[in-house]
Amino acid sequence: MLYGRASELAQLEELIATARAGRSGVLVLRGDPGIGKSALLDHAAASAGDLRVLRTSGIESESELPYAGLHLLLRPALDRLDALAEPQRNALAAAFGLGPAQGGGDRFLVGLAVLSLLSEVSEDGGVVCLVDDAQWLDQASAEALLFAARRLDAEGVALVIAARDGAAMFAAPGVPELALAGLSPEAADALLDAQFDAQFDAHLDARAGAADGQGLAPGVRSRVLREAAGNPLALAELPAALAREPAAAATPAGTLPLTDRLQVAFHGQVRRLPAGTQALLLLVAAADGADLDVVLRAASRLGTGLDHAGEAESAGLIRIDERAVRFRHPLVRAAVYQSAPLSERLGAHRALADAFVEAADRDRRAWHLAMASTGHDEQVAAELEASAARAAERGGHADAATAFERAARLSPDASARARRLRQAAEAAYQTGDFPRAITLAERAGAGSADRSPDHEAAAWLVLIRANAHFWTGALRQAHQVLLEGAEAVHRHDPGEAAWMLMQAVHVAWFTGDPTLSETAAARLDAVRLPADHLLRPLLPLMTMHARLANDREAGPSPEMTEAALRAGQADPRAAVMLGGAAWIAGRDDLAHDIFAGFVDEARAQGRIGWLAAGLGSLGESQLFLGRHRDATTNLEEALRVGADTGQAHVVSHFRGVLAYLAALDGDEARCRELTNAVLVESVGGGSSPGPSWAHWALSASDLAAGRTEEALTRLEALSRGPARHQIPAIRGTVDQVEAAVRLGQPERAAEPLARLEEWASWARQGWIDAAVCRCRALLAPDAEAERHFVRAVELHELHDTAGHPFDEARTRLLYGEWLRRARRRVDARAQLGTALESFERLNAEPWEQRARAELRATGASVPTATSGASSGVPDVLAGLTPQELQIVRMAAEGLSNRDIGTRLFLSPRTVGYHLYKAYPKLGISSRTQLAALVLGESAS
Numbered sequence: 001m002l003y004g005r006a007s008e009l010a011q012l013e014e015l016i017a018t019a020r021a022g023r024s025g026v027l028v029l030r031g032d033p034g035i036g037k038s039a040l041l042d043h044a045a046a047s048a049g050d051l052r053v054l055r056t057s058g059i060e061s062e063s064e065l066p067y068a069g070l071h072l073l074l075r076p077a078l079d080r081l082d083a084l085a086e087p088q089r090n091a092l093a094a095a096f097g098l099g100p101a102q103g104g105g106d107r108f109l110v111g112l113a114v115l116s117l118l119s120e121v122s123e124d125g126g127v128v129c130l131v132d133d134a135q136w137l138d139q140a141s142a143e144a145l146l147f148a149a150r151r152l153d154a155e156g157v158a159l160v161i162a163a164r165d166g167a168a169m170f171a172a173p174g175v176p177e178l179a180l181a182g183l184s185p186e187a188a189d190a191l192l193d194a195q196f197d198a199q200f201d202a203h204l205d206a207r208a209g210a211a212d213g214q215g216l217a218p219g220v221r222s223r224v225l226r227e228a229a230g231n232p233l234a235l236a237e238l239p240a241a242l243a244r245e246p247a248a249a250a251t252p253a254g255t256l257p258l259t260d261r262l263q264v265a266f267h268g269q270v271r272r273l274p275a276g277t278q279a280l281l282l283l284v285a286a287a288d289g290a291d292l293d294v295v296l297r298a299a300s301r302l303g304t305g306l307d308h309a310g311e312a313e314s315a316g317l318i319r320i321d322e323r324a325v326r327f328r329h330p331l332v333r334a335a336v337y338q339s340a341p342l343s344e345r346l347g348a349h350r351a352l353a354d355a356f357v358e359a360a361d362r363d364r365r366a367w368h369l370a371m372a373s374t375g376h377d378e379q380v381a382a383e384l385e386a387s388a389a390r391a392a393e394r395g396g397h398a399d400a401a402t403a404f405e406r407a408a409r410l411s412p413d414a415s416a417r418a419r420r421l422r423q424a425a426e427a428a429y430q431t432g433d434f435p436r437a438i439t440l441a442e443r444a445g446a447g448s449a450d451r452s453p454d455h456e457a458a459a460w461l462v463l464i465r466a467n468a469h470f471w472t473g474a475l476r477q478a479h480q481v482l483l484e485g486a487e488a489v490h491r492h493d494p495g496e497a498a499w500m501l502m503q504a505v506h507v508a509w510f511t512g513d514p515t516l517s518e519t520a521a522a523r524l525d526a527v528r529l530p531a532d533h534l535l536r537p538l539l540p541l542m543t544m545h546a547r548l549a550n551d552r553e554a555g556p557s558p559e560m561t562e563a564a565l566r567a568g569q570a571d572p573r574a575a576v577m578l579g580g581a582a583w584i585a586g587r588d589d590l591a592h593d594i595f596a597g598f599v600d601e602a603r604a605q606g607r608i609g610w611l612a613a614g615l616g617s618l619g620e621s622q623l624f625l626g627r628h629r630d631a632t633t634n635l636e637e638a639l640r641v642g643a644d645t646g647q648a649h650v651v652s653h654f655r656g657v658l659a660y661l662a663a664l665d666g667d668e669a670r671c672r673e674l675t676n677a678v679l680v681e682s683v684g685g686g687s688s689p690g691p692s693w694a695h696w697a698l699s700a701s702d703l704a705a706g707r708t709e710e711a712l713t714r715l716e717a718l719s720r721g722p723a724r725h726q727i728p729a730i731r732g733t734v735d736q737v738e739a740a741v742r743l744g745q746p747e748r749a750a751e752p753l754a755r756l757e758e759w760a761s762w763a764r765q766g767w768i769d770a771a772v773c774r775c776r777a778l779l780a781p782d783a784e785a786e787r788h789f790v791r792a793v794e795l796h797e798l799h800d801t802a803g804h805p806f807d808e809a810r811t812r813l814l815y816g817e818w819l820r821r822a823r824r825r826v827d828a829r830a831q832l833g834t835a836l837e838s839f840e841r842l843n844a845e846p847w848e849q850r851a852r853a854e855l856r857a858t859g860a861s862v863p864t865a866t867s868g869a870s871s872g873v874p875d876v877l878a879g880l881t882p883q884e885l886q887i888v889r890m891a892a893e894g895l896s897n898r899d900i901g902t903r904l905f906l907s908p909r910t911v912g913y914h915l916y917k918a919y920p921k922l923g924i925s926s927r928t929q930l931a932a933l934v935l936g937e938s939a940s
Helices: 006-020 037-047 068-083 086-095 108-124 139-151 185-199 218-228 232-244 246-250 258-270 275-287 292-301 310-314 330-339 342-355 359-371 378-393 397-410 414-430 434-447 455-471 475-489 494-511 514-525 538-548 558-568 572-584 588-605 608-624 628-644 648-665 668-681 690-704 708-720 727-731 733-742 746-763 766-779 782-799 805-821 825-842 845-857 882-892 897-904 908-922 927-939
Strands: 025-031 052-057 127-132 157-164 177-179 318-320 325-327
Touching: 006 025, 006 037, 006 127, 006 157, 025 037, 037 052, 037 127, 037 157, 052 068, 052 108, 068 086, 068 108, 068 127, 068 139, 086 108, 108 127, 108 139, 108 157, 108 608, 108 908, 139 157, 139 397, 139 628, 185 218, 185 232, 218 232, 218 258, 232 258, 258 330, 275 292, 275 310, 275 325, 275 330, 275 342, 292 342, 310 318, 325 330, 342 359, 359 378, 359 397, 378 397, 378 414, 397 414, 397 434, 414 434, 414 455, 434 455, 455 475, 455 494, 475 494, 475 514, 494 514, 494 538, 494 572, 514 538, 538 572, 572 588, 572 608, 572 727, 588 608, 608 628, 608 648, 628 648, 628 882, 648 668, 648 690, 648 845, 668 690, 690 708, 690 727, 690 733, 690 845, 708 727, 708 733, 708 746, 727 733, 733 746, 733 766, 733 805, 746 766, 766 782, 766 805, 782 805, 805 825, 805 845, 825 845, 882 897, 882 908, 882 927, 897 908, 908 927
Parallel strands: 025 157, 025 177, 052 127, 127 157
Antiparallel strands: 318 325
């Protein structure tokens, strides 16, 4: 019976009922040791009924073994492994050592495989997954489990994770949590009585001093209640400790934290046991969950065995079954292990290392050897390095970093130590622990400075340090590291030096510092590469872009841009950089192609960690090309993947882009919500363009709502600040000109128009030239304005090959407004009607309302606003959510639920659930109807 936990039990039972009904739910239970987390998991297991139960516990001694905890959880379900899509099946098999590693593939692919496997298992009627002591899960298991947890939806899975209090013990952002407090006084009283009746009848000395011979003495009872503070384990253990240990009873309350007092209590029980029993307990504590045969082999080396276990088992300190010896509570293990002399702990680990004789246990052997070592030992270091390499190959980069670093400490040779530190730095970088990666890389570089240089290794350390500094927002440090690195490697590898300097240009671009940009550009000018080198076409492009940020020279010609970018696509490292260069050159079509290819490659290879930036950039390109719905779909997915993979800079950037889309749609509340999140999270600096997008979004919202002065002030601050060279400031010049004209202050339009004309002069793109003509028309006298408007419309129609429908619609709207004011109503209706159709198709509601009002002012009969397309064909997909739209389109192309799930990182059952919800909205009931409907909608 659980006392005082009615609310918690109700939540667990609701979670299980939800799983039984085919939906999924996740809950993290947090609390201090002994607060009752395990008891609640026991209740959940008992309540599962006909649902399948998968259960495991984190094991402290295996917290450095990648995927050890996940393997224990999923081992009973691996008979379903063959049902997974091949990339996921291979990733999970490699993670568990059941197949060859695939070159250190994306670690998040294992999380997707976990999601799919749970979905497969739940086909039999639902699954309850229970994970105890999650604070001791290895990081690879924790990452994969949480990746799956955040994407559970319609699989019929109830996942309950118990972890000690404090996010640092088991960080689970984006997952519901329940903090367990101590029991109420009434529940604590009842539990104490029940515990006494059940456990202390055999210890009459514990009743000494009781007034009536029943229960604890009043003084002892009140002290137990006070010190336990509602902790169930303390209520069970402190009475015996106070009764049996005079020293414990004499210790003033509050002298030790409760956890330490409980460990003292457990140690008091242990030290009264025979020496052979204590030796066995120490071995079990060091082994922590190892198989029974391993423990027995090690015990024989220490002169103990199961014949010494009886008293510890009778005292309730351990439990023995046919597979393992386990402690009743983790605090018992901690008390045994921490109180043992160092020499005995070292001996226990050495015995365990000798006992792990199977090939599958070589990683455990390596770690026990390391824990038994106190000085340099190359043999142990080599075994640990091999273990780290296997961890990295399986995607367990965090655990690999720890193992490589420990191997470096054990290395007697300075060269081997530096190599292992470099490997540790790389692994830490791969897992996103950038501060640790910087520290390790610096240590590795310092350790190799006095020896014959390994130029390739040195270059790799430079890139690790620079990229880690970049993602932590230390842009100037990243820039300096790249310059120094390029200088060091230039003589030996000019290609690598060029790559470093290109990255330095990229970093300088984000800082907005003209000195940094010019320095990187000048050095890049001096690099000489062979004519056939892959990077050679990119060098002049990058130097021009660096100086463009400083307004020091014209940008590259369209021909140079296209040739360089097409050549550079052969190097996937440069995709994001090249796509950004295409945007700067006004080549939104080319940027779209680059990012679409990048996303396709990331999906095909299961590179989930790459996908967030690619998806968001693809969405940004679609926004510029007027494909607003597709843009929203990809940006939303980019935010989900970015949050799942811990890429805060990506989330900030594309939140800002989504905020701008919300402003165009007229959703001010959504725009404010997103921009507030971006601007709050950007405090303290960083590399994300999110803040500049947020300010552009707010200005667009102000401009659409008639808050023209606010819009202009915000745009002017953006164009004069450190982000003046970023896309929002560059492309926001048209808004700046329009706002100045609407305010009757054309003098405030001169500077942004000059910047726009400069961009147009070298980009030579029809849509940018049209924007220049539109702005000139707004500023020109009436006798000259129409000439500029007509030219702008011609440029949109004839020379904007990529298509920028929002920009064209704004040109026609402004031209139509001018024609109406000139009393040329018939001509005005033609322009305004075309603009209205475009705004309706784009769902740009504020602009649609403005065009509708202008049309009415011409005397035209304007139909009521609809969600229809310009052709009059209803937009049948308008009612779908972005995720439903994504799934519906893939299903219409003939992809199966499993294929769609693989591409979108969802379980097949969740895909089916979203299709089930979409069909009624579309008025259909089959995939055949869906294909016809979506193809018809696309054609219209």
